[in-house]
Amino acid sequence: MRTRNIQSIISLILLLQINLTNGQNLAESDILPLDPSIRYGELDNGFKYYIKPTYDKDPKLHLSLIVNAGTNHEDQDQVELSHFLEHMAFKSSKNIPGGIHQKLKESTGLGLNMFDVNAHPGPKSTTYIFKSPVNNMPALDLALLWFEDIAKGKLKLTEQEIDQEKGPFTQEYITRGGDNFKKIIQQNKVKSNLIPGNKDQTNLLKDIENMNYKALRRYYKDWYRPDLMAISIVGNIRNTDSLERAIQERFSDIPVKKKPRLVTDYDSLYYHQDNKFAKVLTQDTLDSEIEFQLFYKDRETFSKLQTMDGAYQILKWNLLTNILNQRLKEKSYTYNSFYTARSNYTYKLSNIPISLQILITSEGNKYKDALAETAAVLKQLYKYGVGKAEFNQAVEKQLDDIRVDYSENSRYWSYPIKAHFISGEALPADKLKLLKNWLSNYNRLDFNSFIRKISFDRPESIGVLIPAKFKDLNITENLTRDVLKGSFTDKTKPYTPPKTPERLMSEKEIKKLQPSENIDLGFGESGAKELILENGIKVMLYSHEPEGVNKNDIFIHGFTPIGAINFPKGDYFSAVNSAEIILNSGVGELNKFELQRFLSSTSLNWHLIDLYINNLESGIQMHSSSRDLEIMLQVIRLHMQKANVSEMAFKDWKANAIKMKSNTLFDIKSQDLKMLINDYFEDYSEVTYGTRRFKGIEKTKLEKAEKIYNRIFNNPERFTFVINGNFSIDSIIPLVNKYLGTLPVSDAEFNQDVSEKQYDLAPKGPVYKEFAFPGNYTKKNNLYMSYIIKKTKDPSDWREKIKVKALGAVTNTKMWGLRFDKGYPLYAPGAGANYNMVKNRYEIQTYFNTEPAEIENLREEFKKIMIHLKTEKVPKSILEQSLERMLNIYNPETGGNTHRWVQKKLYNHYRFNLPWVENSEIHQFIKELTPSDIQETAKKYFQDENLFEFVIKEKKEDL
Numbered sequence: 001m002r003t004r005n006i007q008s009i010i011s012l013i014l015l016l017q018i019n020l021t022n023g024q025n026l027a028e029s030d031i032l033p034l035d036p037s038i039r040y041g042e043l044d045n046g047f048k049y050y051i052k053p054t055y056d057k058d059p060k061l062h063l064s065l066i067v068n069a070g071t072n073h074e075d076q077d078q079v080e081l082s083h084f085l086e087h088m089a090f091k092s093s094k095n096i097p098g099g100i101h102q103k104l105k106e107s108t109g110l111g112l113n114m115f116d117v118n119a120h121p122g123p124k125s126t127t128y129i130f131k132s133p134v135n136n137m138p139a140l141d142l143a144l145l146w147f148e149d150i151a152k153g154k155l156k157l158t159e160q161e162i163d164q165e166k167g168p169f170t171q172e173y174i175t176r177g178g179d180n181f182k183k184i185i186q187q188n189k190v191k192s193n194l195i196p197g198n199k200d201q202t203n204l205l206k207d208i209e210n211m212n213y214k215a216l217r218r219y220y221k222d223w224y225r226p227d228l229m230a231i232s233i234v235g236n237i238r239n240t241d242s243l244e245r246a247i248q249e250r251f252s253d254i255p256v257k258k259k260p261r262l263v264t265d266y267d268s269l270y271y272h273q274d275n276k277f278a279k280v281l282t283q284d285t286l287d288s289e290i291e292f293q294l295f296y297k298d299r300e301t302f303s304k305l306q307t308m309d310g311a312y313q314i315l316k317w318n319l320l321t322n323i324l325n326q327r328l329k330e331k332s333y334t335y336n337s338f339y340t341a342r343s344n345y346t347y348k349l350s351n352i353p354i355s356l357q358i359l360i361t362s363e364g365n366k367y368k369d370a371l372a373e374t375a376a377v378l379k380q381l382y383k384y385g386v387g388k389a390e391f392n393q394a395v396e397k398q399l400d401d402i403r404v405d406y407s408e409n410s411r412y413w414s415y416p417i418k419a420h421f422i423s424g425e426a427l428p429a430d431k432l433k434l435l436k437n438w439l440s441n442y443n444r445l446d447f448n449s450f451i452r453k454i455s456f457d458r459p460e461s462i463g464v465l466i467p468a469k470f471k472d473l474n475i476t477e478n479l480t481r482d483v484l485k486g487s488f489t490d491k492t493k494p495y496t497p498p499k500t501p502e503r504l505m506s507e508k509e510i511k512k513l514q515p516s517e518n519i520d521l522g523f524g525e526s527g528a529k530e531l532i533l534e535n536g537i538k539v540m541l542y543s544h545e546p547e548g549v550n551k552n553d554i555f556i557h558g559f560t561p562i563g564a565i566n567f568p569k570g571d572y573f574s575a576v577n578s579a580e581i582i583l584n585s586g587v588g589e590l591n592k593f594e595l596q597r598f599l600s601s602t603s604l605n606w607h608l609i610d611l612y613i614n615n616l617e618s619g620i621q622m623h624s625s626s627r628d629l630e631i632m633l634q635v636i637r638l639h640m641q642k643a644n645v646s647e648m649a650f651k652d653w654k655a656n657a658i659k660m661k662s663n664t665l666f667d668i669k670s671q672d673l674k675m676l677i678n679d680y681f682e683d684y685s686e687v688t689y690g691t692r693r694f695k696g697i698e699k700t701k702l703e704k705a706e707k708i709y710n711r712i713f714n715n716p717e718r719f720t721f722v723i724n725g726n727f728s729i730d731s732i733i734p735l736v737n738k739y740l741g742t743l744p745v746s747d748a749e750f751n752q753d754v755s756e757k758q759y760d761l762a763p764k765g766p767v768y769k770e771f772a773f774p775g776n777y778t779k780k781n782n783l784y785m786s787y788i789i790k791k792t793k794d795p796s797d798w799r800e801k802i803k804v805k806a807l808g809a810v811t812n813t814k815m816w817g818l819r820f821d822k823g824y825p826l827y828a829p830g831a832g833a834n835y836n837m838v839k840n841r842y843e844i845q846t847y848f849n850t851e852p853a854e855i856e857n858l859r860e861e862f863k864k865i866m867i868h869l870k871t872e873k874v875p876k877s878i879l880e881q882s883l884e885r886m887l888n889i890y891n892p893e894t895g896g897n898t899h900r901w902v903q904k905k906l907y908n909h910y911r912f913n914l915p916w917v918e919n920s921e922i923h924q925f926i927k928e929l930t931p932s933d934i935q936e937t938a939k940k941y942f943q944d945e946n947l948f949e950f951v952i953k954e955k956k957e958d959l
Helices: 002-023 079-088 100-106 135-151 159-176 180-196 203-207 212-225 240-251 265-271 299-303 309-333 364-384 386-402 404-408 410-423 431-442 442-450 477-489 507-511 567-586 592-599 628-642 647-661 669-683 692-694 704-715 729-739 797-822 852-871 878-891 899-912 919-928 931-941
Strands: 038-044 048-055 058-069 116-118 125-135 229-235 278-279 287-299 340-347 354-364 461-466 518-525 529-533 538-543 553-561 608-611 619-624 719-726 768-771 783-793 830-836 841-850 945-952
Touching: 038 240, 038 538, 048 240, 048 410, 048 797, 058 135, 058 410, 079 125, 079 159, 079 212, 079 768, 100 116, 100 229, 100 878, 125 135, 135 240, 159 203, 159 212, 159 567, 159 841, 180 278, 180 287, 180 309, 180 461, 229 240, 229 410, 265 299, 299 309, 309 354, 309 364, 309 386, 340 364, 340 553, 354 364, 364 477, 386 431, 386 442, 461 477, 529 729, 538 729, 538 899, 553 628, 553 899, 567 592, 567 608, 567 647, 567 704, 608 704, 619 628, 628 704, 628 729, 647 692, 647 704, 669 692, 669 768, 669 783, 669 945, 719 729, 719 899, 783 852, 783 931, 797 841, 797 852, 797 878, 797 919, 797 931, 841 852, 852 931, 852 945, 878 919, 878 931
Parallel strands: 048 229, 278 461, 538 719, 768 945
Antiparallel strands: 038 048, 058 125, 058 229, 116 125, 287 354, 287 461, 340 354, 518 529, 529 538, 553 619, 553 719, 608 619, 783 841, 783 945, 830 841
16 A cells, blocks of 8 residues: 555656646637537536437447546556456446346346447446447336446455456457467567556466455445546437436435545656667567567647647548558568558557557568668658648548548447547537548648658657567667668658559450340349349349448449369369469559559458458459449459469468468467368368468469469359449449450369259267367367257248247357356357358357366256257247347348348348348347247257267367
């Protein structure tokens, strides 16, 4: 306690000094009043609330309890306890003794599922989220009751529940860290040495295991207090007055702390600290790249966040970051580049105070060249500024991102309200319009003056992460700074934008594309216009008014039932990797970089071109605005007729694929287990991933890849294209005929005519099988997957499919109960069901990561769940909660009418001949499902002969 008091006194002295400096130039008149469409209030105890009515179609109210406290507020004996406390908020409390998830299970008529209740920890704040159905008072009352218990210090925090939660908490870090868990910890260590408030998590798992209960309770007592809390409620609110009264009645009696702990302003400490340098050695022997982080502190924006000047500053920095990133990319836009560099404005990164961050990743022995190349780009920008065309393009792109119509979207408001509460960030009326108007009038001369205020040659903080193999490199602060400064003394020329191709196809090429004939089959069962083009391509045109993101775009998916399995086994990896190789090479007369430059001025995103060759299918997917439809069709045509291949691009692809092996951000063992399961079933219908795919890199041959790719994509007559969006069908048909209908027909034959029926398997259980992880996985957990597999006699029975999905949803709720109700060390367990269209069978899959010692116990728990669902009717409350997400997905006005959902439905209909059923009919069927339906479905599928269980363990000795 004495140490903490000394720290508080030091912080107080520093903050008095800092705050005097920060506030001296900020006039009260600069601070605009809060948007009057938001009902805002502050109770006598300091508790604040924001109520924002919107009028969109969102069926949920978005409620947030925001606590202005996070990891930055932890003492040395409390590392990550702010996050752990967030977990404990879901456990027992005074008014919800069984925990919030148990309460959901016990209640009916709430219209909620477990994922409507969530929380997000962070350095500066912790946010609790509750999505309550509009006009559902019981659900709204439960949300406020939960928030009330959290805010009033009513979480029980018993030692038994704390110990119980250690397992799930540990599994969260292990699982979410992917196979790069150790590297993430080491990257965090770099930040902890540079940024006040960030803490070293090297011993995190041990710290959690040996947690001090009193330290957790002390954190809760110190920081969960009314002056540091606020409620935000956004959505289709009918009665703002009654909602305001409910908040006042519930939260007015939270007592004010007599001697509250001082809040350390770590942002201010960061801006006033001396220059810093941090170097951390990794333990990864596979990693071959050195990572540099350069930080340039943005004090001005930090000091003006409460004003629109601060908001305009953010726009300037966003412009700068976009332009700088483009130049940095151009500098390394060569195949087999030895480094990459990118910039990042950290305004929305809560773990880094507002700064310009430049990240450089370099081959170990060339790090000086990488620093020098990056510094040369910075000097060029500083000395000559930006040109007119470059500036105008960046402004136009940012103007497109400021969507004024977002102000009527419930989901838009959560972040700006939170920013207003946490940082006092300006949130006046019509903020988006103000931003758009200001940016429209911003000029290049002022922007270049803004750039020249930045000392690019003198980053204030530098972090370096060095792989074990380069531990002998003497990388010091002086050396790093000398390289950067030295590059600034070198001569440089004004920036010359690289030449951007004017077109994808020449006018001569386009003129040769004479309009082709097509067979009009009329409107099909789906409501799509069905055509057969002159070359045999089938086209399905579906016009609708979609909801959600990209609602004004047109989506295209072309596919063929020819895949890697149609070629000799020895060419398999050449086949499945060939689409990536082609994407990395380019099309027509353009290499990848030239194609990216051309598309950068359109609505097409090169990174979102999904070109693929799987085992039983190949295809291409992409989307664009209607104005760029012709360009999109040209891109598709070129990928099907004039794909580029080069040895240089192939070597580049191969090097990057190998790098991915040591930089995986996902849990590779889940992919490995799926591959081992497929081996067991002798089922090769799914494309290979995981460790096996990485090993296949060396087996990939360029010549074979090129031949296989061309044989597939030069066969247009085998392709079907589904095109959906808000468009006039008659206006699209001529373009489709022009660019797809004129693709030349090939006479290529395939070595194998593989039928999907070869994979129409009907295995017999029960089976239990253990595997050893084939890679270098070293984390202390095992992965379990089980499958309930049963063939279907009638693939067209959509009602049966919905019943099986519903059974999967109920099983999922039960699986989560193993964590929330029984306290097993699980993170993100789950279950789900689907009809496997390739294998013509139903599959109910269950999965979880856990400690090795718990595998057998959890296997038994899962079997008990199956028995329970067969022998007893599931409570109505659990059925409602389980089906709520399905109801949202099939809601014909919202989830069921998004671009992606409609395209997926069209794909399933035309690829696998599934019946077309309107979402409204499916939605009504789900609403009418009963506990008896679930029980009968469970009896049918949860049979021993249908059960297959698999576990992947860390080492062979564990088997």
